[in-house]
Amino acid sequence: MVRPTRHPVSRIAQRKGGLSSADRLVPEETPVAFSYGGTTQAVMMATPADIEDFAVGFSLSEGIIAKASDIEAIAVEDHDQGVDIQITLAETERDALTARRRYMAGPVGCGLCGVESIEQALKPVASVGPAGLHLTAGDIAQSVRLLSARQPLHAETGAVHAAGFYVPGKGVAAAREDVGRHNALDKLAGALARAGVDGRSGAVVLTSRVSIEMVQKTAIIGAPVLIAVSAPTALAIRTAEAAGITLVALVRGDEFDIFTHADRIKTGADAHVA
Known part of the structure; x- marks a missing residue:
């Protein structure tokens, strides 16, 4: 787990005498870039943890891959200003990437920022079927x-x-x-x-x-x-x-x-x- 940062705060607690100094733990938030074949496809602001899971899950949710094995390799590069995930796709999946361009810098958790059309944002979802x-x-x-x-x-x-x-x-x-x-x-x-x-x-x-x-x-x-x-x-x-x-x-x-x-x-x- 990525450790949170400790930050000093001025705390108001009227029942305990008003103003006091304290520390508060806050989570890290950093740019995470998804790069496929050396080209950055998207940048999300995220917690820098479980990066490989993020790479696979993002690729699935964007329709770039259909299964985890469609990714040949994941290389995580830490930089001063963020994290770059270099993702190598299987050859058969590269066409899907061309059809789904998302050059963007998304705010925290923005799942639709940079989508190029309303049709893409509201694309039909597959039925989960009669699961038991x-x-x-x-x-x-x-x-x-x-x-x-x-x-x-x-x-x-x-x-x-x-x-x-x-x-x-x-x-x-x-x-x-x-x-x-x-x-x-x-x-x-x-x-x-x-x-x-x-x-x-x-x-x-x-x-x-x-x-x-x-x-x-x-x-x-x-x-x-x-x-x-x-x-x-x-x-x-x-x-x-x-x-x-x-x-x-x-x-x-x-x-x-x-x-x-x-x-x-x-x-x-x-x-x-x-």
């Missing part, structure tokens, strides 16, 4: 609780998002953190792809709100259920409905709202994968 995953209300509450325990950087700084992959009966199989919510989900997607995990076997769990990009990335992972502690946008709901994804949001303990495909959430029954 079913979760109980207890699974929903447990997934959020277990993800909270897998957020060491957030515990220190209170300033980063997390994305996790919950498998019923096994818990949170993987989790990634980042200052950007889109980045955290890309890192998770990369981690799952590199490990050969079938996305249909579990649910994506987010600490953030749900926008259309988060649904699009969940569909690429193949997860049939998306769980979030915050609210979705109307477009995210419509996209999840079209993709066949069960969208659960506003999880507060054992209370939550199911926005789409509620049949996958069972009450009073054990979760199972058919």
Whole structure:
């Protein structure tokens, strides 16, 4: 884990006598450049951790590759001002890169900055299909609780998002953190792809709100259920409905709202994968 930076602050605490000096841990945020064949394709502001996962997940979510093995090599170059990820694609994947140019400098977690057309931003998502995953209300509450325990950087700084992959009966199989919510989900997607995990076997769990990009990335992972502690946008709901994804949001303990495909959430029954 990349260590946070300690920064001095002036703290106001009226009940403890007003102004005092203190230190606060803050997360690092740095430019991360994605370079394919020696040409920079995109620059994202991100937490400089789990870089290889980020490279694979970003490439998947951008449609540059279809699977982790489509990348032949990843070389991470640290520079004074940021990180450059040199990605070598298999020859058959280089045409996809030409068709998807994204010269950009994205703000924190910007998943659509630099997209060249509205059609690309709103491209249809593939259906996750009739996946046999079913979760109980207890699974929903447990997934959020277990993800909270897998957020060491957030515990220190209170300033980063997390994305996790919950498998019923096994818990949170993987989790990634980042200052950007889109980045955290890309890192998770990369981690799952590199490990050969079938996305249909579990649910994506987010600490953030749900926008259309988060649904699009969940569909690429193949997860049939998306769980979030915050609210979705109307477009995210419509996209999840079209993709066949069960969208659960506003999880507060054992209370939550199911926005789409509620049949996958069972009450009073054990979760199972058919």
